[in-house]
Amino acid sequence: MTPRKRTVLFGSLTAVSALLAACSKQAAPTEATPTVPVAAVGYANLQNDLVLTAEFHPYQDVDVMAKVAGYVRQINVDIGDHVHQGQILATLEVPEIQDDLAKAKAGQAAAEANIATAEAAVEHARAAASIASLSYQRIEDVANRDRGLVPKQEVDVAQSRKAEASAQLDSAVSSLKAAQQARLEADSEYSRADAMVQYATIRAPFTGVVTKRYANTGSMIQAGISSQTQAMPLVSLAQNDLLRLILPVPVSDVSSIHNGEAVDVDVVSLGRTLKGTVTRYADSVQFSTRTMDTEVDVPNPQGTLVPGMYAEVHLHLAPRPHVLSVPVDAVDGIGTAAEQAWVIRDGALHLVPVTTGLQTPNRIEILSGLAEGDQIAVGRHTGLSDGEHVNPVPATYESASADRH
Incomplete structure (x- = not known):
């Protein structure tokens, strides 16, 4: 290899090394401060609503029975009829009761006649006793004034007649009392027979609507007090102008139930919210359900609600006005002895123990551990560490439930 080629190759390797070093430096991770959604501790009016589903029931619902047995002579109502208290629903034919009433009336008349006879007897006995007493007094006065003029026998006879007349008067008075007592018994028997006749007229015990009809004209109705037969009612009557809702309140909320508390009643089928x-x-x-039956009365003057409809009842339990609170997702370990929250102070996270009170679906009451204005981390707290520096941002509903960035 020539010196020229070696120089070019060395320069190329140097350039590649520089490029790789630059790329490696550019790819090196940078240390970033994590962003945490936060909310401020503040005062709020908290109220815990317990929502229960219940079915409307009539305020009163009864099978109207007959107190005496008889045949239905006339029935005046049918299903769906609205009746008033005391209105005649049906009348029964009971001939034997009419006979009893006639006998009782005759007994009253006989008792009155006996009293009249006894009163006359008393007057006669009283007059006789008065004459006997006067005669004895006169004879005794003469005998005492002129001794020997009146025989002793005549004095004794006059005294005996006086005693006899007095005894007859006492007997007449006793007979009068017995006659008066017999009249009271006759009056009582007449009242009983008359009441039985009144029982043959069946009247509405309260204002309501007829929900069932069991009998027709000519039906044989047994007495409702009979223990030997299965007595059949005439009609079923329900009071619907006031309805009941029976709520199974869980044992955890029993202590918050008080009479007179207002509730909201949502009738989904009608799209209406009523007050109860x-x-x-x-x-x-x-013991079987660990619930307590609680009744809510709902006025129904227009008859819009019908028994059997379902409703959602909102019980407003344990109101807490103007209490320190935070979002529910700001506290870890709710309901345990290790309740805690993450507080941001001087840009750093600090884990502090807290004590909570009333919890609603969105917020929870803070009894201790936090102060008004404290910034606390909300949402998911995984990955947080005590003393870690973070970038706090105001939380929205969505960001509060999301992971920190």
């Missing part, structure tokens, strides 16, 4: 009120609760947890 917690009216009553069982105050006892069912």
